[in-house]
Amino acid sequence: MLTKRIIPCLDVKDGRVVKGTSFVRLRDAGDPVELSAFYYEQGADELVFLDISATPEGRDTLVDVVERISEQVFIPLTVGGGLRTTDDMRRMLKAGADKVSINTAAVLTPELIREGAAKFGSQCIVVAIDAKRVENGPRAKWEVYTHSGQQPTGIDALFWAQQAVAMGAGEILLTSIDADGHRAGYDIELTRTISEAVTVPVIASGGAGALEDLYQALVAGRADAVLAASIFHYGMHSIPETKEYLAKKGIAIRIEG
Amino acid sequence: MIAIIDYGAGNLRSVANAMAKLGHQSRITSRAEEIQKAQAVILPGVGAAGDTMDSLRKLGLIEPIKQLIAEDRPFFGVCVGLQVLFTGTEEGGGHDCLGIIPGRVKKLPAGRKVPHMGWNQVRQRVSHPVFEGIPDGANFYFVHSYYGEPDDKSLAIGETEYGVTMGSVIARGNLVATQFHPEKSGDYGLKMYQNFLRHARNGKNA
Numbered sequence: 001m002l003t004k005r006i007i008p009c010l011d012v013k014d015g016r017v018v019k020g021t022s023f024v025r026l027r028d029a030g031d032p033v034e035l036s037a038f039y040y041e042q043g044a045d046e047l048v049f050l051d052i053s054a055t056p057e058g059r060d061t062l063v064d065v066v067e068r069i070s071e072q073v074f075i076p077l078t079v080g081g082g083l084r085t086t087d088d089m090r091r092m093l094k095a096g097a098d099k100v101s102i103n104t105a106a107v108l109t110p111e112l113i114r115e116g117a118a119k120f121g122s123q124c125i126v127v128a129i130d131a132k133r134v135e136n137g138p139r140a141k142w143e144v145y146t147h148s149g150q151q152p153t154g155i156d157a158l159f160w161a162q163q164a165v166a167m168g169a170g171e172i173l174l175t176s177i178d179a180d181g182h183r184a185g186y187d188i189e190l191t192r193t194i195s196e197a198v199t200v201p202v203i204a205s206g207g208a209g210a211l212e213d214l215y216q217a218l219v220a221g222r223a224d225a226v227l228a229a230s231i232f233h234y235g236m237h238s239i240p241e242t243k244e245y246l247a248k249k250g251i252a253i254r255i256e257g
Numbered sequence: 258m259i260a261i262i263d264y265g266a267g268n269l270r271s272v273a274n275a276m277a278k279l280g281h282q283s284r285i286t287s288r289a290e291e292i293q294k295a296q297a298v299i300l301p302g303v304g305a306a307g308d309t310m311d312s313l314r315k316l317g318l319i320e321p322i323k324q325l326i327a328e329d330r331p332f333f334g335v336c337v338g339l340q341v342l343f344t345g346t347e348e349g350g351g352h353d354c355l356g357i358i359p360g361r362v363k364k365l366p367a368g369r370k371v372p373h374m375g376w377n378q379v380r381q382r383v384s385h386p387v388f389e390g391i392p393d394g395a396n397f398y399f400v401h402s403y404y405g406e407p408d409d410k411s412l413a414i415g416e417t418e419y420g421v422t423m424g425s426v427i428a429r430g431n432l433v434a435t436q437f438h439p440e441k442s443g444d445y446g447l448k449m450y451q452n453f454l455r456h457a458r459n460g461k462n463a
Contacts (some may be wrong), residue, residue, distance in 0.1 A: 002369075002419060005394060040266060040443070041428045071274050076441050096270045098441065121304040123372055144427055170372060170400075201374050220298045224370060254376040254396040256445070 003252045004218050005045035005225035006242055007203060010231045012037060013052045013079075015061030017233075031201070033068045039232070040073040042239040045254060047073065048173070048227060051081030052148075063095045070096025078126055080173075086115050093120060099175055103128040106144040107153055107160070107176035110167055117168025122200075127169040131190055132177040142176075142190050150179045157190070160199055164199045173227065174196060175205040183209025183230060191221030203227050211237055211245045218251055259283040259454070260295035262338075264312035268440075272301045272335070275440040279451050289321040294347030297457040298325060302337025302441075306362060306403070307352040309461070311336050319355065326357050326432050327382075333450070334434035336401055339427060342434055343405045358427060358434075360407040362400045366420045374390045379415040379425050386456045387426065387433055387449055389416070397425070397437035404436060429458060 011018045017031045028034055036047055047069075051062045059082055066079055079092045079102025082181055089100045106127050117127045123171075126227035130149045131142035142157035174194050186207045187206050195202040201224035204217040208228040219224045231237050237245075240255075249251040261272050262287045276283035276299075283299075292298055300311060304447075306455045313319050326332050330346070334342050341354045354362070365371050376396040381388050388445035404423040407413055413424025417436070433438060433453050439446035 001378065001400075002373065005375050070271060071277070074271070074275060074278070074440060074443055074447060076400075093268060094270065096274065098266070098271070123374065148306065171374065199371055201370050202373075206440060219356055256392070256395060 002044070003254045004223075005203075005241060006043075006050055006214070006246075007046045007206070007225055007227045008039050008044050008074070008239070009048040009050060009191060009229045011050050011052055011229065012062055012065065014055075014058040015065050017229070018052065031091045032065050033072075036069045036073050040075060043243060043255065044075060046076045046180075046225070048080070050101075051079065053082070063091055066092060066095040066097055068232075078173075080126070080128055084109075084112075084151055086112070086119050086203070089116055089120065089124070090166070091139065093124065094202045099124050099171070101126040101128045103130065106164065107144060107146050107155065110163065113164055113167040115168055116172070122168045122170035124215065124225075125169050126171045126173050126203075127164040128173040128175065129157055129161060129194075130175045130177050133187065133190070140189055142193075149175075149180070156256055158193055161194045161198050165200050169200060171201050171203065173203045173205060174223075176252050177208030177209060180205070181222050181230075182207055185209065185213040185218040186223075186226075188216055188221045191217055191223050195224070197220040201225060211242055214242065215246060215249055215251065218246070258295055260298045260302045261285045261303065261319065262292060262294045262298065263287045264309060264316060264318070268303065268321070271438075271440040272299055274292055275447055275450055276372045277410060279447060279454065281454060287316045287318065287454065289308060291319060292321055293325065294316070297331035297333065297454060299333045300338035300341070302339075303400075304352060305349055306337050306340045306346045307349040309341050310352055313341070323355060323357065329430045329432070330455070331431045332433070333425075333453055334432075335440070336436060336438055339360060339434035339436050342405060342427070342432075346403060348403050356407070357432070358407050358429070360369060360405060361388050362403050362405045364403055365401075369420045371399050371416055372402045373419045375423075376442075377417050377419060377437075381415055384413050385414045385428060387428065387452045389452050391426075391445050391452075397435070397439070397442040397446060398424075399425075399437045410446055442451070
């Protein structure tokens with residue numbers, strides 16, 4: 001049975017991890033290479049790197065970081081943040097990334113999804129959607145935001161997810177802007193709405209605070225994978241503990257080694 | 258030296274990194290002479306089987322690959338590198354493939370998320386050197402929308418369920434192919450490459 005994936009997300013700025021430096025077991029928890037190796041050994045199913053560098057120089061640093069990580073981490077690596085062209089994508093894939101994630105650039109230039117999928121295959125192209133709830137109740141609706149969740153677009157998130165998949169996205173990384181950072185649970189309704197409407201896997205993101213939240217996103221939200229940052233980075237829960245918890249509750253999880 | 262066939266697609270670097278991790282020298286190459294001289298050959302793959310066949314054809318690698326396998330030289334196909342070994346594929350309106358493994362490549366059945374993406378179990382149908390030290394039912398990383406169905410079911414030494422029971426490890430002599438990506442499958446993936454290479458060095462047939 002296909003297992004549900006547990007994915008730590010690392011925010012990287014100028015080649016350094018910007019959150020979660022509270023790991024006592026690491027010499028330098030700000031080093032993305034060391035932190036990635038740690039998560040790999042802990043049994044992470046995949047890793048996502050989000051580059052929040054403000055400068056091209058910062059992004060060049062990430063290429064080098066990805067190269068070094070791929071030498072010692074043998075699970076899928078996704079890199080996102082600031083990728084605007086298929087040349088940007090190619091650079092990351094050549095460095096050792098398995099997938100690239102595009103967000104604002106995909107909204108501004110949807111053709112980028114098609115071009116990326118044609119050049120590298122759909123399985124490489126993750127479309128990240130930041131969605132904010134605009135209506136509650138039976139007609140719940142979410143609006144797509146770009147520029148790190150700052151800019152409303154007027155685009156319906158469900159429509160955009162379906163559009164992105166039709167254009168060749170192989171996976172959707174779905175973040176609830178409302179839930180993100182609050183550690184009070186994922187937006188289950190958003191996750192389920194999108195997951196049921198598209199044929200590709202959906203990664204739920206934003207809001208994980210307790211292990212129960214991950215369980216809910218996978219079961220009630222029908223997500224194929226869950227992404228979390230704080231709960232892992234700040235040592236609230238370890239990956240083995242998370243996996244054991246979910247497995248005990250009957251979720252198909254990869255536990256080995 | 259291990260040759261990793263470069264046909265302009267795929268995350269070749271991960272395969273090379275896996276070889277380096279296992280202490281093997283490898284070269285990413287599209288030159289037939291280099292491939293023919295190699296101690297073992299790996300055909301990695303992502304993307305579409307039809308495109309892969311076109312690229313192999315343009316590079317003049319179809320015959321060298323067929324010849325290597327006919328001589329039972331160690332050869333490992335990954336993902337699309339497994340699919341192109343078959344007679345033909347349904348993908349992209351239908352394409353002829355290498356015809357090394359009689360059988361067809363079919364689309365995964367509807368009703369589940371496609372691509373089949375993530376970690377899934379491999380059931381070991383027989384005891385085989387590539388499985389040495391890997392528990393039955395261990396998880397490997399898959400990402401694909403098509404799967405190969407060999408006419409001779411006994412060639413599928415490992416099986417995986419995803420709406421259909423597919424041969425996820427195919428073996429015939431020194432030819433091994435996996436639908437999953439060993440280079441992305443953690444310690445057990447590396448172990449499988451190591452088993453293949455040791456087996457190749459010993460020059461034993463399965």
